[in-house]
Amino acid sequence: RMLFIENLLIGAAAIVAGIGTGVLFSKLILLISAKVLAVDNGLPFYFPLKALLLTAAAYAVLFLLIALFSSVMLRKGTLLALVKAEESPKPQPKASPWLAVLAVLLIAAGYGVVMAFAVLQIFNFLLLFGGVALVILGTYFLFTQFSVYFMRYLQKKERFFFRKTNLLTISELMYRIKDNAVMFFLVSIISASAFTGIGTTLAIGDPGLSAMENPYAYTYPYFEEEAKLGNQHLSIIREELEKGGFDYNETSVQPIFSANGMKLVKLSEYNELIRSLGYPAETLGEHEAILTPSTVTEKNSYRIHGPAYEEIELETGKEAVTLQIAKAETFIAVPQGYGEQFVVSDSLYEKVKKTQEEQGEYGFVIFHAFYVKNWKDTGDATRAMVERFNESGDYSYYLNSLYIDWKSAQQKNGILLMVSGLVGIVFFTFAASFVYFRLYADLARDEQQYQMIAKVGLSRKELGTIVTRQLLIMFFLPMLIALIHSGVAFVALQQLVDFSIVGHSLKIFLFFLTVQIVYFFITRWRYLERLNKIIQ
Helix, strand or coil, X not given: CHHHHHXXXXXXXXHHHHHHHHHHCHHHHHHHHHHHCCCCCCCCCCCCHHHHHHHHHHHHHHHHHXXXXXXXXXXXXXXXXXXXXXXXXXXXXXXXXXXXXXXXXXXXXXXXXXXXXXHCCCCCHHHHHHHHHHHHHHHHHHHHHHHHHHHHHHHHCHHHHCCCCHHHHHHHHHHHHHHCHHHHHHHHHHHHHHHHHHHHHHHHCCHHHHHCCCCCCEEEEEEHHHHHHHHHHHXXXXXXXXHCCCCEEEEEECCEECXXXXXXXXXXXXXXXXXHCCCCCCCCCCCEEEEECXXXXXXXXXXXXXXXXXXXXXXXXXXXXXXEEEEECCCCCCCCCCCCEEEECHHHHHHHHHHHHHCCCCCCEEEEEEXXXXXXXXXXXXXXXXXXXXXXXXXXXXXXXXXXXXXXXXXXXXXXXXXXXXXXXXXXXXXXXXHHHHHHHCHHHHHHHHHHHHCCCCCHHHHHHHHHHHHHHHHHHHHHHHHHHHHHHHHHHHCCCCCCCHHHHHHHHHHHHHHHHHHHHHHHHHXXXXXXXXXX
């Protein structure tokens, strides 16, 4: 009953303090949220009564369950056994060499499966789940078996083990690692999940993701019979870009369809597109074609597997021509494409187009593409274009803007980023607190131990060395494993996107590493201060 009441009181204090702090900093959170959600005019302050009540109720239920669970667990042991628990001698930690090796093999296998998922583009989520499960299981054995086995190995290295304070450090670490193996495992997995989740959502909001399928700042399509209106709109785009001081490359392409439904792109127009993107021009024979992707999935498939066939049959309407596939491109160049697209020679393209016109086919769409290197700065120009289009009564839905797509993606994924960020911070705080409270749970035993050792000549400097080494392992070993796991996840993610995610990964790692270092020094200072008082 006493433990139950204590937990309820602690829970009530936590709810009041947490909600009070949240309300105090709510305006700052709203400013950050407006930035994350790309809301230009910001979010107004309000008192979220419903959110406060929901939070209080949810955490009240959670703390009630914790209090009940703690009380039930306490009944499993007698009071006398609990009081004398610390006096019972601990058995020598043991570890299986086979399970130690298995830990390394499981983690390596898990990494291999995850990389196969990403590099080979085998989008089977059971495969991905299996890889993650192998890594989790391997991490468990890494701490419960491999770490203990490694410490036993160091004990056998007499020249190292009996050097200065290594005997005390390694002997104590062996027990600490064995006692805290499950905690280290949980901290590693939770931290890795936090790092990977936040890094992935940052990558989702990256402008490079929007540019993967559409490298052009603006794409404007119109039919040949709408050329007059189309040219007026194109003039607006050019004027606003020039007014904003942007350098741009304007190109156009008119894909057509053959009699058997193949989408064809004229070589000269294609070369204009790829030159504007910084790629060299291509050359083709009369009976050759280039397979060019229209989606990221196709692009990755061409990069990994190449073209699915070496030749294709093209029906011009009057005859059939066999075309050899010269290459399959690994970048997107044709704007707003869909399905398979084939770049063919100008003469063959004109032959097919002429046949289509003779058969009375409707005109095909002309796509005008504007490549702007610093397209992320085109917000004002884009808004001005849309406003001028709408003022003239010509709606702007024909205009495709990369800036608008990026902002839309930011707003769609902003909530996901906020949730993952908050959950990641909570997970990381939980992981760090886990280590902290576990350390202080053993403080009474450590005080007795170091007090006895001090009587036989342990100096403050040597005590500081021993404690620092132990705390370094406790604070940074789980984090190191988490960083390795997350690093592999980010390498796998890099295989799925064209833009670099190194910056996002480093930001996440450096932020949490800095917090952990600060946490380590504060804990070390307080812990040593307490022990030094005891051994005086």
